[in-house]
Amino acid sequence: MAGPQMVMYDEEFRQINLAIEKLLREANAKVIFLVDKNGQLISGCGETERFDTTSLASLTAGNIAATGGLAKLIGEKEFSILFHEGEKDNLHISIVGGRVILVVLFDSRSSLGLVRLRVKKASEELTTIFDSLMRKAEEKERSGIQEFPFAEITDDDIDNLFS
Amino acid sequence: MSFINYASREINCKIVYYGPGLCGKTTNLQYIYQKTAPEAKGKMISLATETERTLFFDFLPLALGEIRGFKTRFHLYTVPGQVFYDASRKLILKGVDGVVFVADSQEERMDANVESLDNLRINLREQGYDLDKLPYVVQYNKRDLPEVLSVDELRRELNPTGVPDFEACASTGEGVFETLKAVAKLILIDLKKGR
Numbered sequence: 001m002a003g004p005q006m007v008m009y010d011e012e013f014r015q016i017n018l019a020i021e022k023l024l025r026e027a028n029a030k031v032i033f034l035v036d037k038n039g040q041l042i043s044g045c046g047e048t049e050r051f052d053t054t055s056l057a058s059l060t061a062g063n064i065a066a067t068g069g070l071a072k073l074i075g076e077k078e079f080s081i082l083f084h085e086g087e088k089d090n091l092h093i094s095i096v097g098g099r100v101i102l103v104v105l106f107d108s109r110s111s112l113g114l115v116r117l118r119v120k121k122a123s124e125e126l127t128t129i130f131d132s133l134m135r136k137a138e139e140k141e142r143s144g145i146q147e148f149p150f151a152e153i154t155d156d157d158i159d160n161l162f163s
Numbered sequence: 164m165s166f167i168n169y170a171s172r173e174i175n176c177k178i179v180y181y182g183p184g185l186c187g188k189t190t191n192l193q194y195i196y197q198k199t200a201p202e203a204k205g206k207m208i209s210l211a212t213e214t215e216r217t218l219f220f221d222f223l224p225l226a227l228g229e230i231r232g233f234k235t236r237f238h239l240y241t242v243p244g245q246v247f248y249d250a251s252r253k254l255i256l257k258g259v260d261g262v263v264f265v266a267d268s269q270e271e272r273m274d275a276n277v278e279s280l281d282n283l284r285i286n287l288r289e290q291g292y293d294l295d296k297l298p299y300v301v302q303y304n305k306r307d308l309p310e311v312l313s314v315d316e317l318r319r320e321l322n323p324t325g326v327p328d329f330e331a332c333a334s335t336g337e338g339v340f341e342t343l344k345a346v347a348k349l350i351l352i353d354l355k356k357g358r
Contacts (some may be wrong), residue, residue, distance in 0.1 A: 006166040013170030038258025040166040040175045050205040054205045054224045161227045
């Protein structure tokens with residue numbers, strides 16, 4: 001199978017949320033999202049309730065995938081930062097640790113320079129957390145610890161989903 | 164790849180609808196969207212041209228319910244079917260958990276079906292997947308039209324490995340949920356095995 005299974009545990013989830021909340025404050029941003037490259041929302045903070053977060057995650061991943069395709073066409077590995085400027089709100093999208101997408105939404109109370117600076121710092125911290133998360137997941141898989149509740153599901157459980 | 168979040172107790176899986184241009188992939192998603200309770204679905208997104216041909220993808224998030232305390236969500240995507248959008252199709256297959264191949268049952272579309280199925284195998288292989296090992300079902304769509312091939316003929320050409328297959332008419336919804344249930348079930352069984 002291509003790529004390892006993405007998992008998230010309580011401890012890392014807390015660390016990640018602390019890191020993006022700090023970034024939200026320091027960058028004076030409105031909302032921050034973390035999205036898996038496959039389009040799954042990992043976490044978010046700020047005024048998240050104003051947005052359709054699932055759609056946002058999917059479109060961001062599509063956006064990164066499309067620009068990644070463009071990058072390869074011109075011989076680049078990837079474009080690690082995308083910036084979309086709107087009339088009021090702007091989006092700063094960057095790739096963290098090669099696997100996760102960091103989306104920062106900000107308006108005129110902040111600036112591109114400040115966001116770039118803070119994102120750079122936060123990215124290092126997030127990369128460390130995601131690296132340790134990946135290691136943890138791999139170790140658990142190797143040691144055969146099966147916390148995954150699906151090992152015990154029955155056909156009835158699955159059928160009930162569709163009833 | 165499915166995403167298992169122990170912190171928020173969620174499992175997210177990605178299903179891709181693949182098939183030749185105008186075979187009814189978007190129509191499948193539209194029918195599912197129409198018939199799903201509001202609390203179980205998110206917004207459907209279609210990145211389409213002005214003539215309503217899929218340009219990049221359609222996206223429909225579904226929250227089916229809980230299994231053993233885990234919220235089970237499926238993200239449904241379609242690919243653009245037209246041949247020249249191949250670069251976009253490859254991107255959408257990234258991280259796929261299960262595939263629905265939507266075939267057009269009309270005799271004149273048989274070559275397009277075969278070409279699209281070959282294209283699916285090639286594009287999956289490029290991403291490191293093997294179609295024969297992936298949760299995968301086939302849908303023979305447009306059964307209501309005249310000049311359609313028999314299911315036996317379609318099956319011989321498009322489903323030699325005998326994966327679950329379904330007759331459908333996506334515009335009226337016949338066979339649409341059966342197809343979705345089948346692929347979702349295969350994905351969950353795959354997860355159960357722990358890969």
